[in-house]
Amino acid sequence: MKYDDTSWHSGGKFPEDLPPEAGATHTGMFVAWALLSGLAGDVHIEDFPESIPMLRDRTVTPGAFFLSSCDGKFTDEDLNDEGNAFTASYFDFETGKYLCDYGDMLGRQLPELYYVADTWDNFDLLKPIIDQRYANWKAAKD
Numbered sequence: 001m002k003y004d005d006t007s008w009h010s011g012g013k014f015p016e017d018l019p020p021e022a023g024a025t026h027t028g029m030f031v032a033w034a035l036l037s038g039l040a041g042d043v044h045i046e047d048f049p050e051s052i053p054m055l056r057d058r059t060v061t062p063g064a065f066f067l068s069s070c071d072g073k074f075t076d077e078d079l080n081d082e083g084n085a086f087t088a089s090y091f092d093f094e095t096g097k098y099l100c101d102y103g104d105m106l107g108r109q110l111p112e113l114y115y116v117a118d119t120w121d122n123f124d125l126l127k128p129i130i131d132q133r134y135a136n137w138k139a140a141k142d
Contacts, residue, residue, distance in 0.1 A: 001084075003027075003091055006072035015114055021067060025118040026102055027074050028066030030091055032123060033130045039083030041076070063118035086137050090130075101129045 009023030032055050034040070040052060051069045054060050066072060076084050091098045099113070105126050106116045116122060 001076040002073060003076070003087060004074040004093075006067065009114070013112070015112055018114055021063060021118070022114045024066045024072055025063040025116050026099065026113060028061070028063035028118065029102070029123055029126055030087075030098060030130070031066050031070060031074055031078060032062035033127055034079055034083050034087070037131075037134070039079050039086070041079045041083065043077045058120050061118045061120065062123055085141075086134055089137060090133055097133065098130075101133065102126060105129055 004027045006020065006023045006027070010020055014020075014023060035052055036055055051065070054069075055062070055065055060068065066074070070078060079087060090096045093099060102116070103113050106122050107113045110116060
């Protein structure tokens with residue numbers, strides 16, 4: 001199952017003054033959070049053993065990581081079973097709350113969410129919100 005793909009964000013309402021990489025930031029932030037939170041699927045653990053240390057060491061930004069290590073595609077193979085269950089309820093563009101949380105925390109002063117900078121400072125602002133959503137989700141399922 002494919003959750004997101006940067007190619008879905010080009011054209012249409014995508015701002016002409018931004019590089020295509022700006023379409024990877026919102027998903028890159030979530031993928032980085034998931035992998036750093038122990039929700040990585042076998043593809044990252046076995047096929048790309050350097051991927052988690054790159055994130056942990058912050059040698060690459062979340063969006064750049066998503067483009068280089070995931071080819072700009074976020075699929076169920078990127079996560080383990082628990083990661084996929086949480087992602088299905090939280091990240092879903094139609095029923096989930098992720099984009100609302102992302103926009104509330106990082107996009108309030110911006111014309112579009114695509115203008116959110118792909119930085120670790122922004123990740124650090126967003127992470128506690130995702131952590132809380134994940135904790136609430138886990139408590140509700142137990």
